[in-house]
Amino acid sequence: MAGPATVTMSATLAADEALARRRRAGEQVITMTSGEIGLPVHPVLRRVLAESAGQNAYGPVAGGSALREAAAGYWRRRGLDTDPGLVVAGPGSKPLLFALLLAIGGDTVVPVPGWVSYAAQARLAGGQPIGVPIRPGEGGVPDPVALREVVTRARAAGRDPRCVVVTVPDNPTGTVAHDGTLRELGEAARELGLVIVSDEIYGDLVFDAAAPAVSPARFAPERTVTTTGLTKNLALGGWRTGVARLPANDLGRDLRTALVGVASQIWSSPAAPVQSAAAYAFSEPSELTAHLGASRRLHEAVIRAVAGRLVAAGALLAPVRATCYLYPDLEPLRARIARRHDVHTGDGLTRLLLDRYGIGVLPASAFGERAEPLRLRLATSRLYGDTDEQRWAALAADDPPSLPWIRSVVDRIEEVVADLAGPADPYPR
Amino acid sequence: MAGPATVTMSATLAADEALARRRRAGEQVITMTSGEIGLPVHPVLRRVLAESAGQNAYGPVAGGSALREAAAGYWRRRGLDTDPGLVVAGPGSKPLLFALLLAIGGDTVVPVPGWVSYAAQARLAGGQPIGVPIRPGEGGVPDPVALREVVTRARAAGRDPRCVVVTVPDNPTGTVAHDGTLRELGEAARELGLVIVSDEIYGDLVFDAAAPAVSPARFAPERTVTTTGLTKNLALGGWRTGVARLPANDLGRDLRTALVGVASQIWSSPAAPVQSAAAYAFSEPSELTAHLGASRRLHEAVIRAVAGRLVAAGALLAPVRATCYLYPDLEPLRARIARRHDVHTGDGLTRLLLDRYGIGVLPASAFGERAEPLRLRLATSRLYGDTDEQRWAALAADDPPSLPWIRSVVDRIEEVVADLAGPADPYPR
Structure with missing residues (x-):
């Protein structure tokens, strides 16, 4: 090897x-x-972190219940009913994405262009990235028509794509895929038997409040894992905190078990003082x-x-x-x-x-x-x-x-x- | 796959x-x-973490220079001259160990009995664990005589062992391998071309101050990677902070490059506020x-x-x-x-x-x-x-x-x- x-x-x-x-x-x-994000930490978050400095226990691998419940509330307020038992927190959404690729196994479909680490993570997890181009002006989401062709061809060639990663809103293009495209993506993923891993770290950075980004979890709730964190919306990249939301079905429960297994062997738990501050942030006080x-x-x-x-x-x-x-x-x-x-x-x-x-x-x-x-x-x-x-x-x-x-x-x-x-x-x- | x-x-x-x-x-x-470790956080560490709550930049993947220099000083005071440029910090020594196994590749020799996560990490990194029994009363270190036999046999069978993990002092046995055994281990690893990954997280918890634990880096400095952290000595498990020390030669520099590459794709950097507290702790104030x-x-x-x-x-x-x-x-x-x-x-x-x-x-x-x-x-x-x-x-x-x-x-x-x-x-x- x-x-x-x-x-x-x-x-x-x-x-x-x-x-x-x-x-x-x-x-x-x-x-x-x-x-x-070159912006300061909000004083209230500095205060909550400081007040949590005495916390030194590992706590649950998936993160404490306060953080998982706060994250569930964050998703609920965005139209996605969420069971805190199917939320897994980690030291950033990046490690969660890596652990998800390990837990899902096989090869990974990534958008082209796509965030720098998806392809590298797919390789580190023992598979290969399979690139599929985006539609013009709709970054982060592989064109569903091309997705069908590429996955079918890859399988015929002996490869084993099991999931497709999407970024909504998108890095690197700053665009947001249309609802129709996400719906098509959900249908294609369903036909192809792919898990959708939706990186929504920029979810709160859509400029037009009247047209928020829509998660593919709306269109394919049974197969979409959503990840986010506080790196972008609250400039907390250096604090390393992220959360994943798993589907409320057998797939989601199996993925949770595998994800928590991987997390337990790689990082143990998210840092305890940071968890408290993250729980406060995900509760979205005014x-x-x-x-x-x-x-x-x-x-x-x-x-x-x-x-x-x-x-x-x-x-x-x-x-x-x-x-x-x-x-x-x-x-x-x-x-x-x-x-x-x-x-x-x-x-x-x-x-x-x-x-x-x-x-x-x-x-x-x-x-x-x-x-x-x-x-x-x-x-x-x-x-x-x-x-x-x-x-x-x-x-x-x-x-x-x-x-x-x-x-x-x-x-x-x-x-x-x-x-x-x-x-x-x-x-x- | x-x-x-x-x-x-x-x-x-x-x-x-x-x-x-x-x-x-x-x-x-x-x-x-x-x-x-069921003990409280020392007040001075709580204070340093609280004072660092405004730090939100990622900083270098390997950790900031203050932390890497403090860790180098920690090792120097224990007889291991250390270049801060060959120190890599991470969110716990556990992720560092995993990333090292990924960076080294191949199969991994582990002591039997050995800490619960070594074998699981070896598998997650795409290889297989190869168990070698300890000598009675000297936990954490594969018996060097058995190591030679097992590795030779494994290679003949097509396997690819590239490193041996040791725990000094040991979890689970609470014992410490003798210097002579560590010297033999170093010789065997040299003959077999194995990297030694020495998990020294319990290094400061030897009871007899007159007989401190000795790192295999003393006997095989050219091939030993040492890891430690603050989880055990200062009860900071829930803060997730660890450091790795790489050999001062081409092997060490190549491993550093690979390790930082893996870290950059999986966790980005250790949490910034925790880094400041860890730097203070590794400076070992009275x-x-x-x-x-x-x-x-x-x-x-x-x-x-x-x-x-x-x-x-x-x-x-x-x-x-x-x-x-x-x-x-x-x-x-x-x-x-x-x-x-x-x-x-x-x-x-x-x-x-x-x-x-x-x-x-x-x-x-x-x-x-x-x-x-x-x-x-x-x-x-x-x-x-x-x-x-x-x-x-x-x-x-x-x-x-x-x-x-x-x-x-x-x-x-x-x-x-x-x-x-x-x-x-x-x-x-």
């Missing part, structure tokens, strides 16, 4: 660390690599709902400002509906970028942006696409300030892009994209 | 949860299942050294009291030198237990102790041994009291077993072992 010699470090985390080193060395860099609302407005204002500059400079971009991610395609600028910089791929463009301009982004190849397209993923979640004072001011601002420390970054991005392509050809063919 | 249908829940954690349910239902139970000393004296006093009663009742027991575990063999009482209870195996004896007497222990089979021997593992680490007040009093006591809440449990254990066997045969053959 071969070792995991092919496991490379998470592209987002690796790029983050490289940028942090450059910043410490005194360089001016703009960090748009990982979607770490001060946190207000804080989340302010965060969402800030994300939207800044991402729209950056998106506007990119589109004005000639990039192609699907309408962004959620998250803090942009996935522009600079194909219209290909000839000019090639002439000016001898750069012909997304990977090359990413290196150029870092080396020449000090801007950290990720190429489409980090998300399972080929290296050639001039597609990049930009995370705008760390443009809100370098200090807590600036970040609180950004949260409170009526027009965050007008704050000097945000405006200067947005202007710099515009300037760089302009310089990247050089002046437009005065005599286009 | 088959799913992990065989992953069962960690025996210790499963038994803990079963006992917690009985206790909540109002039953009187004595919990000697897992080695969770108040925590004193607290650890008091804890160690308490562990020793209680474990010796329980051991004395077991031996007086006729159990066989290797001299306990460390930890809070006893691994008695009730073979001398087999005929009497069989006659009185129709119980003939360690598994049956474990059930009898729980059902008839409300005492939770684990059978030898949970540690990779056969079900037949009447060997049990008893953890004495939760006999110190039910309240923080009792636990602080136990830590401060000159003679902890004379405290009423500890004495009553020790007396009850004696009474149960006597009742288990019934009166001694008046006419022994």
Whole structure:
């Protein structure tokens, strides 16, 4: 049995660390690599964590009942009836996703483009990722028509796909799949006998409150496992806390048993003091709902400002509906970028942006696409300030892009994209 | 590729949860299942965690430099020169051990008896456990002579053992392998080309300060990975924090790269607020050294009291030198237990102790041994009291077993072992 010699470090985390080193060395860099949310911890959560500092018992592997009940309430308020006994908490939704892939076994269908770790996790769990393209403008969900074809072909070739991972809303594209597509996905998964693992970590970061993201658990409740956490909505990535919701049937109960078995052998239980704070957060008290609302407005204002500059400079971009991610395609600028910089791929463009301009982004190849397209993923979640004072001011601002420390970054991005392509050809063919 | 249908829940954690349910239902139970340390968090650690509650960034996958430097200092003070760049922190030493097995690949040699999760982790990582018996009274370390034979035979049969896991000091036996055995182990591992993964989570719980446990890294520094954490010495199991130390050579650097790659895909980083508290703890300030000393004296006093009663009742027991575990063999009482209870195996004896007497222990089979021997593992680490007040009093006591809440449990254990066997045969053959 071969070792995991092919496991490379998470592209987002690796790029983050490289940028942090450059910043410490005194360089001016703009960090748009990982979607770490550059906002402060809300004081009430700091207080609950501090008050829970005496908690040192492991508690149940699946997490304590307070956290599981709070998470069940969170899902119920979003239209998904949830049994706390079918909730499993873990040290982040990332380990829960990995443990789910181990518990389900076999190969894993992933969207292309898709979050950097799905394919790596599928391999670490002993299977293989099987990529299926998204529909244009509907990131995170494999096109259900293509899904049927690819899975049928994979099975004929002796592979064993057992689940499909979806991201609703999506990282890397900042889009949200349409309800109709999710319904089709549910039908395809049912026909194909696939479990749907729905990563909904961005569920609360949809900009239009009148059109919230819909979970595939609405359309295929019998086979959908949902995961979320507090990393994105409350900027608690460094606290490492996540929850999974399993279907209320034999499949769900069997998966829970396997998931808790894996969790017991790999991580024992989520950190106890963090659990208490997470339980409080999932109960959604008004001060946190207000804080989340302010965060969402800030994300939207800044991402729209950056998106506007990119589109004005000639990039192609699907309408962004959620998250803090942009996935522009600079194909219209290909000839000019090639002439000016001898750069012909997304990977090359990413290196150029870092080396020449000090801007950290990720190429489409980090998300399972080929290296050639001039597609990049930009995370705008760390443009809100370098200090807590600036970040609180950004949260409170009526027009965050007008704050000097945000405006200067947005202007710099515009300037760089302009310089990247050089002046437009005065005599286009 | 088959799913992990065989992953069962960690025996210790499963038994803990079963006992917690009985206790909540109002039953009187004595919990000697897992080695969770039933002692309070030291106030200074509570304070540092509370002060760190504003930290929400992921930070480096391997843990921040403050924690890695503190851990390096911890090892240096124990005679192991350590480069902080070759330290990797994680959410517990358990996930680090799992990630190491994934990073190393192949099959894994484990001691028999050995901690419940090594074999399960080896399987989850895609390999198989290969059991090698310990030498009597030297738990945690596969007999180096048997190791050579078993590994040679396994390779001839097409298996691919690449590492050997050792536990120094040992869980489940509470013993410590002799230096000579560790030296032999290092030589055997060198000949066989095996990595040594040395789980030293109990390193600070050796009772005789004049004879501390020695790491195999002393004898085979070029191939030994050492892991530890704060779960046992400072009772911080529920905080989930651990560290690994890699060899200062190409093997160590390659393993670090693979380990950080796996960590980046499974857990991202250790929880940030906990990292700060762990960094403080690994710096070993005097108040925590004193607290650890008091804890160690308490562990020793209680474990010796329980051991004395077991031996007086006729159990066989290797001299306990460390930890809070006893691994008695009730073979001398087999005929009497069989006659009185129709119980003939360690598994049956474990059930009898729980059902008839409300005492939770684990059978030898949970540690990779056969079900037949009447060997049990008893953890004495939760006999110190039910309240923080009792636990602080136990830590401060000159003679902890004379405290009423500890004495009553020790007396009850004696009474149960006597009742288990019934009166001694008046006419022994």
